[in-house]
Amino acid sequence: MDLTGLILVALTLVAIVTAVVEVVKKTFTIKAQFLPITSIVVGIFIALIVWPLSEYELYYMLIVGLIAGLAASGTFDALKAVGKKEGESK
Structure with a gap:
């Protein structure tokens, strides 16, 4: 691994x-x-789509999809918070 x-x-x-x-x-x-x-469901779904193209086992790709979904959710929330702060300063 x-x-x-x-x-x-x-x-x-x-x-x-x-x-x-x-x-x-x-x-x-x-x-x-x-x-x-x-975001988590989409992450797992996309990981399952990519799984046949990768060299990893299915359960590794499920975990990667979960992590990607959580990270994407956090990234979106962080970008939304930065956008609100920029809008307040104008």
Whole structure:
């Protein structure tokens, strides 16, 4: 098991998960309280799609998808908080 490779896959998936969740959020009406759960589900789903292309076992990819979903959710919240602070200073 190569932990560095798994981290790189997770970091790559974070960008993809963030983009897909944004598209889902714009397409469907999703309450803000369900966005982290949506992000985790999308992360796991995308990890399952990528799994046949990777060299890792299924359970590693499930964990990577979970981590990517959590990280994407946190990234979105952090960017939203920075956007609010920039808007207040104007």
